[in-house]
Amino acid sequence: MKRQYSEQLKKGVTETALLYLINEVQTYGYSIIKELEKRTTGYLKLKGGTIYPALQRLEIKGLVKSWQQWTTERRARRYYKITDKGRQFLVKRLVEWQDFSLAVSTLMGISDTAKATSPNTT
Amino acid sequence: MKRQYSEQLKKGVTETALLYLINEVQTYGYSIIKELEKRTTGYLKLKGGTIYPALQRLEIKGLVKSWQQWTTERRARRYYKITDKGRQFLVKRLVEWQDFSLAVSTLMGISDTAKATSPNTT
């Protein structure tokens, strides 16, 4: 099965993105999937098989805490809420992303005053 | 051994960064390591154990080609040069990085007209 390169790009930002959304408002897995897709107009589509394990990792690390809530008599959702530790972690990771993305963009000749970035033909 | 989160961030950009440098001028592994560190003021430090396998992957994919050059009688370097296929690939990946990094930055409230990005305390 041929993998997309964008998979690799996602690896550093998934947990930060989840935490960012959970920080805004307590929410649950399925909602996060839809929200990410909507807000990034399709650039950050994450699958259930990615999201649910990632949420579990966040909880194990103590960055979020979860509980079940019954939407109907028989139907449960697992809600997630950020912790203080999670908030501290989020701030660090946001700064890290900014520094990293700026460094890479600069390296690759992509600046705010973006000029033609097509590689030269040396 | 505690791993750095930045490891994950790097996973999508390493090959693109290598290709970008090789596109500028034919070069070799050790030089790339030093050059990346210098140009990104330390934000993109990659180790030999990352670079050398990555260069091999690029060659297997036909994006670069390599040859040995003797710097002294006994000492050889492996130089890399980009191929036409590599140049096409590079352009695609640069565009992909731009789109991706913009999408993520937008999601996380980091725009060019960057306002305070500290998470709210809902």
Added chain:
DNA sequence: CCAATATATGTAGTAATACAATACAGTAGG
């Protein structure tokens, strides 16, 4: 009423890749 779709969570196994640790060897300076 029934089928299809959407909602909702979860696991097992696989692929990709950055790293540490290690190995080897030449070279330069004290």
Added chain:
DNA sequence: CCTACTGTATTGTATTACTACATATATTGG
């Protein structure tokens, strides 16, 4: 001689996004 730096390379490990699958309930259209 000895240390540090240059230079390439491999082995094994950790992390994590994905596919495929499993299981349910809820809703909508024909």
